[in-house]
Amino acid sequence: MVQFNNPSLDLVFSALGDPTRRAMLATLRAGETSMGVLAEPHGITLAGAAKHIEVLTRAGLVTHRKVGRTRLCRLEPGALKSATEWIQWHEAFWHERMDSLEQALEEMQDD
Amino acid sequence: MVQFNNPSLDLVFSALGDPTRRAMLATLRAGETSMGVLAEPHGITLAGAAKHIEVLTRAGLVTHRKVGRTRLCRLEPGALKSATEWIQWHEAFWHERMDSLEQALEEMQDD
DNA sequence: CTCATTAGTAACCATTTGGTAAAGTTTAAA
């Protein structure tokens, strides 16, 4: 049985529910990135971007380190693990259903 | 390249970001379920549950049909597809990083 | 040292969210 009440699932899924944050994660795949660079493509202020990054940080999806006066953000993809497990559990159900559908179709063809 | 701006991803991920809704989805795996039954375990009113179900419906994760005076909700797991694809793309990155980590460790052992 | 850059913080705002209560509306059942 999968743990539904995992509070980190709340944080991860709702962090992923925002297109700006998903785009930031995509940017971060290229490597460590400063807040300014993360903010720029979305036409939002630095303060706004900082809020998004805080959400991603609380979800464990990114970490930062301070280099001089810039804050370098780094992707922490291991945090997706719980989300992946949850989704896979549901995907399994989906495949079962698809199997039953296929079976049903085969039975119809037998008529 | 994966589509970041997929608005259905917004709906699906943020729908999954609530523990009550994830629990409802889990309940729905057992089969079609009435709104009252979905509401009961969470100690919320029917009206509150209806809002959650509306969120799940807008995300495409459930559908309903009316039978008599009860509304039967049904799981629609195909809606998880886009979310799965997005996550798998990031998981791939994670595995790459794990591979580099392993490589780095091997190189350290070679010293 | 000074000054421009860059990040952090605080206060504010509109909208959404997750919940409520209360008043309908259907429909099953006594």
Place this chain on the structure above:
DNA sequence: TTTAAACTTTACCAAATGGTTACTAATGAG
């Protein structure tokens, strides 16, 4: 036919979200 169950709809509320501006702090460059 009356009653009660199972929703629906509406109005409301507090808190969180996603954004802003303005101010402060740190730091890198000249």
